[in-house]
Amino acid sequence: MSQAARQRSGNLPDINQRNADWYIDKLVQYLVFLSGISAIVLIVGIFVFVTIEGLGFLFEDFSFREFFLSPWWEPTDEDEPTYGILALMAGTASVTGLAMLVAIPFSLGSAIYVAEFASGKKREFLKVLIELLAAIPSVVWGFIGLSIMNPLIIDLFDVPVGLNILNAGIILGLMAAPIMTSISEDALKAVPDRYREAAEALGGTRWQVIYKTVLPAAKNGLLGGVLLGVGRGFGETMAVLMATGHAINIPGSVFDSVRALTATIAAELGETAVGSPHYQALFTIGIFLFSITFVINLSADLIVRGIRKS
Amino acid sequence: MSDTELIANPFLETDLNVSAKRTEKLFKILFMLMAGLLILPVLIILTTLVVKGGGMLSFDFLFTNPTNGMTEGGIFPALLGTVWLVGVALIISVPVGVAAAIYLSEYAADNWFTRSINLAIINLAGVPSIVHALFGVGAFVIFFGFGTSILAASMTLAVMTLPVVIVATRESLQAVPPAFREACWNMGATRWQTIRRVILPNSVSGILTGVILEVSRTTGETAPIMFTGAAFFIPVLPQSVFDQTMAMSLHLFVVSTQVPHVPEGLPYGVALVLIAMVLLMNSASIALRMYLRGKKKW
């Protein structure tokens, strides 16, 4: 039977003719590629734009010694402004450090419970609650620090001010815990069941199996989770701004008020003139924050991916 | 207990076994307590907000302007402003994010280039929100000349939440088995026809889950909008994307730290409305996800 006699319906495309469908497909391919590289463009863009705005300061008033080693952040001093972020770094570090002390045991404990002990409905329920914990906005946490934690700390410890490292550290710990819990849980889940079965066959109890077999096998993933938590704490802004007391201070105890790098930008950017040294110095802090979190996220990713490979 | 006894009945419990079991139980309870202590604050916070802020809620509170230096009146401009900011951010980030996810799931080869895109996504999600704010100021407010406006603020929010959309969409695209793609290609469908007619229709609800999650995240963000488009107090409602606006998240910051003589209940009321918006959206996303998990399509 010949070609012509064959009954065909619709437009049968010619194999040597590119039709509209062919060109649409090509076009879509280019469009999605452009969107696909948007993440790279944006991450480079963030670095470039923040650097451009901070450039004037870097070239003129910036002194490496003063910036990193001076505890005096006095950009508005009329005679001699100083731009030292040592106290701010101390503030960020102390709050993040305390937050990790709070978050690591709790998130690890919760992850072990969710991954190894809880089952069925109980696990689902816990996971949903932890997810909701992660959803509470930073500014609400800040408000909680201000209105609930502050009087509580004053009462409990008999201190004059409740906006301090302790307050912000606990809040930040609670904020970082959900992500750390879920990454740790993934890491524990990634340990193959045959490890557990082998250890159980040798007569270990559940806890012995977890302690001696599962935890060591999952340690990279757990470390990655901790690093991401550190990154979160480091970059957190509103909660830290509202709960630390926002006082420039190299702290001596957890009851001291401090000020964080992020909070400084948030509090001062609105009051500076665009292009002034103070404005540019705030962008320089931004470059510093960006670089540190970039390194933290990168290493967390490398560590977490390391376990997937092995 | 002698060895022979043990051999005769291996299921007999030795002292060692008993103490090990006790340790296990102890640890199980310890971990459960830890999980509980992590959850407890959510419950305390929610209860406190409801108890102290619940009295504020009324039709007037939601739908009138703040008055008397923001110490009285409602929150309507902030509520509406948040809707504007989130809406415009979604219009920007959803198409870009979904397209990016389509590229990563359907086109990208497994090579260094794709890996660097993935790395960029992870890093984009990890950049501190205040650095996003600085980027928004440098890029959208100043360089592109949008000024402090809804547009600049929403673009900053869009950049910030783009990873959420990309990751959620990519996951739901990859949940569609490869065999379906091959079946379509075999019939002469182009890649795009395959995506549009088979892959997207079967992952759209998963994408929706991600988008709702993004809405919830965007609603609560404060730092990125502080200097790019949200203002402490504006008596008029925004008319276009080039206007500034109030926002719920910033309003909570303002009434709880910047305004003197605010009655105690007011910030609680604002916080309650904000957290209700966020948690409702989040719960919707979770519920949708669970509903989908129970639904078998292949």
Add this chain to the structure above:
Amino acid sequence: MVSAAEAMTMASDNPDSKVKLQVRDVGIRYGSTTAISDINLEVMENEIFGIIGPANAGKTSFLKTINRMNDFDTSMSIDGEILFDGINIREVRNVYALRNRIGVVFPLPVGLPLTIYENVAFVPRLRGIRDRAELDVIVERCLTRAALWDEVKDRLDSLGSLLSGGQQQRLTIARALSQDPELLMLDEFSIAVDPVTTMRIEDVLKELKQEMTIILVTNLVQQARRLADRTAFFLDGQCVEIGATEDLFTGQVQDSRTTDYIEGRFG
């Protein structure tokens, strides 16, 4: 002088018939592993061309090169050339149109996660048919030919991907038929289908021969005997022998391995 291999590839009984598909020196490699090598054969228009051989003989890989599905598999590299209606398939400007003209049924059935109706209307819709009545006719015709219509006619709007394995296989056949293909390639189509239905589909294939060219890869040698005009025997990535099916089954072979396989001594 005509070499033995070339002589074998020629269809001698009908001088008028046109060559539909010409395969010259085709080899397929996955990295450094060779899947098939030096395949030379011709498939005539309106014949059923059988390919038999044990597992791992490279039959499925071979089919994938014909509709250029290998494009999606970067680990696969192809030598030689394949001419479809005299056109080198590697040089066609619209590969989707090429695939559109070739219907394929692979052994693992894939019902798309669309309704049964939309599964079959998929290609017609791609070709721009919007008229519901016209689509209805196509859907009914294709499902009937694939021996599935009676079972699903009352639930055309349920999901194709939730049908049983055997039903999905017939749905896949119906979809291939909806392409009105010039060339239909079936790869062990009866694996998930019961014997009675297989027979019904075989009868349909004999009819379809009037309209299209069919390549039938099968692990059931008797199926090849029932259907194929000519048959090729693949073994370990080589094409051992091509001949009129009846000749192969009556012992008129060039290579004794063919008879050994047909008679079930290995494979």
